[in-house]
Amino acid sequence: MLKSILFIVSLTIFTAIGSVFQLWLVPYVMVVSVVIVSILVALNKINIKYYPIYLYSLALSLLWQTSMLGTHIVGVDIHSEYYVVMTTLKNGWNLDWINVGNTSIVLTAIAPFLDRLGFDTIWQFKILYPMVCAFTPIILYFAFRKMFGSKYAFISAIFFMTMPMFIMETAGIIKTQCAFICLAGIVYFFTSDIKVWKKTLFITLLAFGTIMFHYTIGIITLFILCGIVIIASITNFWKFKNWIGLRVYPLKYLVIVPVFVIGFMVGWFSTIGDGGILKVSVDIFKAIGLNLGIIDKPLVTAPDLVVSENTVESDIKTQTYKPEIKPNYLSKQSSLVTTAIGLDFNKVSNWGKVFRVLQYLTQLMTIIGLIVVWKRRLEYKIKAEYFAGILVCFLLLLCGIFVPNFTLVTATTTRMYMVALFFISPLMIIGVDWTFKRCIR
Amino acid sequence: MYKIKKLVPLFVVIFVSVYYIMTSGFIYEVTKNDEVNKVDVPFSVAFSNDRIGFVGIYNDDDIACAEWLTYKSDLNLPILVDYLSVSAIIEIDGYNRITYVKPEAKHYLFLNTWNIENNKWVNGWVEASRQYSDLPDLTNYAEVFKSGKAVVYIEN
Numbered sequence: 001m002l003k004s005i006l007f008i009v010s011l012t013i014f015t016a017i018g019s020v021f022q023l024w025l026v027p028y029v030m031v032v033s034v035v036i037v038s039i040l041v042a043l044n045k046i047n048i049k050y051y052p053i054y055l056y057s058l059a060l061s062l063l064w065q066t067s068m069l070g071t072h073i074v075g076v077d078i079h080s081e082y083y084v085v086m087t088t089l090k091n092g093w094n095l096d097w098i099n100v101g102n103t104s105i106v107l108t109a110i111a112p113f114l115d116r117l118g119f120d121t122i123w124q125f126k127i128l129y130p131m132v133c134a135f136t137p138i139i140l141y142f143a144f145r146k147m148f149g150s151k152y153a154f155i156s157a158i159f160f161m162t163m164p165m166f167i168m169e170t171a172g173i174i175k176t177q178c179a180f181i182c183l184a185g186i187v188y189f190f191t192s193d194i195k196v197w198k199k200t201l202f203i204t205l206l207a208f209g210t211i212m213f214h215y216t217i218g219i220i221t222l223f224i225l226c227g228i229v230i231i232a233s234i235t236n237f238w239k240f241k242n243w244i245g246l247r248v249y250p251l252k253y254l255v256i257v258p259v260f261v262i263g264f265m266v267g268w269f270s271t272i273g274d275g276g277i278l279k280v281s282v283d284i285f286k287a288i289g290l291n292l293g294i295i296d297k298p299l300v301t302a303p304d305l306v307v308s309e310n311t312v313e314s315d316i317k318t319q320t321y322k323p324e325i326k327p328n329y330l331s332k333q334s335s336l337v338t339t340a341i342g343l344d345f346n347k348v349s350n351w352g353k354v355f356r357v358l359q360y361l362t363q364l365m366t367i368i369g370l371i372v373v374w375k376r377r378l379e380y381k382i383k384a385e386y387f388a389g390i391l392v393c394f395l396l397l398l399c400g401i402f403v404p405n406f407t408l409v410t411a412t413t414t415r416m417y418m419v420a421l422f423f424i425s426p427l428m429i430i431g432v433d434w435t436f437k438r439c440i441r
Numbered sequence: 442m443y444k445i446k447k448l449v450p451l452f453v454v455i456f457v458s459v460y461y462i463m464t465s466g467f468i469y470e471v472t473k474n475d476e477v478n479k480v481d482v483p484f485s486v487a488f489s490n491d492r493i494g495f496v497g498i499y500n501d502d503d504i505a506c507a508e509w510l511t512y513k514s515d516l517n518l519p520i521l522v523d524y525l526s527v528s529a530i531i532e533i534d535g536y537n538r539i540t541y542v543k544p545e546a547k548h549y550l551f552l553n554t555w556n557i558e559n560n561k562w563v564n565g566w567v568e569a570s571r572q573y574s575d576l577p578d579l580t581n582y583a584e585v586f587k588s589g590k591a592v593v594y595i596e597n
Contacts, residue, residue: 019487022498027487031465035458042454065487072499074486079497079528083535151450155457162461168486172496336568339480351472352481355463362460412568429453436452440445 004050008057015061016127019068026065034058034162041154048150052138055154059137059161063130066171073125075172085111085121098276103269104175105212111174125174133170133177137161139184143191144426147380152433156426165418175214176415180422182209183221187422190228190385193248200253207261211268215277216411220396220419222265225258227392228385235384244374244391245382254385284409291404329404336413337401362428365435369427370394372434390427393420477571494555494563495571497528502589503553507533509586510549510593518595519548521577524566526553543577550582550594557590 011033018026037054040046046054067074073082084101085108088094093108101107106129115121119128137157144153160166170176185206189199207225211218229251235243236251269277331343338344340363345356370390373380377387399406400416407413462468466485474482477493486495497503507529510520519540520530527539530551540548541564556562556576565572582594 022491027466027470027485030487031462031467034461038454038458039451042450066485069486069490070498070500072504073532074498075496076528079532082532086533087535152453155450155453158461159457162457162464164464164466164483164485167465334568335480335570344479347479348481349474349476351468351474352476355468355482358460358463361456365456414568429457432453432456433449436449437446440449 001050004046004053008053011057011061012064015064016068019065020071022069030061030065033061034158038155038158041151051150051154052141055137055141055157055161056134058158060131060134062161062167063134063171063177064127066168067126067130071122073122076169077173077175078125081107081174082121082125084108085115088112089115089121095272096274098273100215100273100277101175103212103215103272103277104178106174106178129174129177130171133180136180136184139181139188140422140425143184143188146191147382147386148426148430152426152429156429159428160421160425163418163421165414169414170418173214176217179210179214179217182206182213183217183419183422186210186221187386187389190249190389191383196249196253199249200256204257204260207257208264211261211265215269216415217419218265219281220411220416222258222261223396224389224392224419224423225261227395228388229255229258231388231391232384242378242384245377245384245387247384249383249385287409288403288406291406291409330401332404333401334407334413337407340413341401365431366424366428367431368434369429369431370424372430373427386423389423393423396420477573478565480569483569491555492559493571494525494559494561497525497553497555499529500554500589500591502591503529505588506551506553506586506591506593509588510534510538510551514549514585514593519544519546521548521550523556524563524571525555526551529553547596549585550577550579550596552576552592552594554590557592 011029014029015026018029037046037058041051041054073079081101081104084099084104087097088108089112093112094102111121111124114124114128137160140160141153141157144156147153148156170180183206186203189202189206192199194202203225207218207221210221231244232249232251232254235241236247241247266278269275330341331338335344339356340359342356342360345353348356373382373390374387396416397420400413407416410416411419464483466483466488468474469482469484470488472482474484475492476482477484477495484493484495486498490496490498499507503526510530511534514520516538518538520538521540521543522530523541527541530539560576561573562576563571564574579594581597583597584592585595586593
């Protein structure tokens with residue numbers, strides 16, 4: 001216990017202080033720490049009951065190695081978020097202000113409240129919200145542990161938290177940090193054995209949380225919940241009942257969740273920001289439909305937003321940086337998608353090729369893991385709703401690859417993949433495990 | 442065979458660790474890769490931001506310039522910035538006077554500390570990539586405010 005506490009305290013303090021002074025050593029120490037702790041876990045050198053402590057310290061340190069850089073806030077969206085907090089402090093929460101940050105209670109209620117109590121917003125953003133977000137991999141660890149055991153749950157959480165999207169992108173978006181806790185909770189409760197009414201209540205409230213914290217994560221969460229209900233409904237008959245896992249959650253209760261969430265979402269976004277997000281959501285679906293219909297022609301994006309004080313940075317990015325015209329359909333997708341499907345393999349350096357080979361392997365292992373987990377769903381005691389969530393996440397990723405401009409009009413590639421990892425990160429681990437066992441047979 | 446099977450979790454961890462070492466930005470930094478306008482090898486802010494300027498890590502001088510522009514400059518004039526400097530201004534004043542394209546009319550130009558130290562202007566920004574160009578030609582500009590290395594110019 002003492003060693004664990006010494007580790008968490010020394011690593012996190014070193015990362016925090018070292019990052020403020022931009023000490024070059026900090027990221028190197030982090031890489032070594034993550035690798036060594038993971039190896040010690042694999043070799044049973046760390047007591048299972050201390051896994052959450054190690055996970056938390058690693059997650060927090062990984063977030064802090066970005067958020068604590070220098071003495072000012074670091075990131076992309078975070079600056080717009082800071083502006084929302086300052087505006088709210090000056091003028092109060094104006095529900096009519098059309099600004100996507102204005103729909104987040106972190107920026108319009110929690111941060112201003114804490115600022116008034118004396119906790120400077122800059123240091124809230126740098127210190128406090130990453131401390132909250134660092135619980136995300138812990139919650140996922142507890143969710144995965146029931147199915148895959150402590151060791152593989154730990155490694156799955158490590159795989160999740162070491163993604164650049166978590167370390168860099170999430171560290172720079174406060175709304176996401178809070179919404180991720182809620183999404184992790186949803187995954188946890190889908191895999192839990194608590195009473196049905198409690199499960200329904202907690203999942204619904206957490207889904208409300210994703211909407212109140214971050215509109216994008218809220219909308220994706222709703223999509224996932226609807227997808228889970230549809231898949232659970234389709235397979236709820238006859239001998240298909242155990243096709244996707246154990247049925248412990250009656251459909252009549254499961255259906256309640258997205259119904260309430262849709263109602264809450266419409267109410268929330270209608271009340272705040274004059275329904276702007278609802279209108280953009282409808283336009284996004286129209287844009288997706290149009291893009292599907294004209295694959296070989298110039299693509300349609302979401303409607304242009306006038307650049308004003310209300311426009312967020314991500315909207316400006318898509319307007320002012322025009323990608324070059326590319327000859328074939330899939331090469332028109334975002335650069336990260338073309339990287340994932342190998343279209344740029346010949347255009348990169350040797351190290352770039354090494355990275356891509358590793359990336360393809362993780363993708364292959366994830367698919368293998370999907371098949372293995374499905375075949376062994378009863379052995380792993382996979383809940384049907386959790387597996388349905390896995391399938392929905394795969395659908396999202398496939399849309400990102402094959403639907404023209406999907407990640408330009410909806411959420412970015414990195415965000416889609418990060419959300420998918422809430423459900424699918426153990427699959428990669430199981431895939432690697434199965435493959436190695438096959439190789440040594 | 443049993444002993445090898447016991448080591449399978451170790452093989453799994455090694456696989457994940459190798460992938461993490463690649464995606465952490467470690468390789469990008471130790472090989473001094475400078476490719477940022479497409480995804481070559483993953484880079485990270487913690488390892489390489491001082492070289493690549495992926496996001497703004499502002500110091501007090503950058504913020505001082507942003508505050509001067511917000512509170513003490515001529516509020517009728519637009520502010521020409523690159524994608525690195527813009528965030529310092531929008532957190533104080535939103536997008537009110539921001540432009541990425543050089544206006545025809547009189548305007549301010551803001552160069553932050555990173556722009557000056559690296560002699561680069563970040564003129565393109567999509568997902569995980571950035572594009573650089575040279576700093577704007579300062580021939581017709583006069584310095585109106587400076588703090589440390591960060592500087593605000595006005596077009597003459």
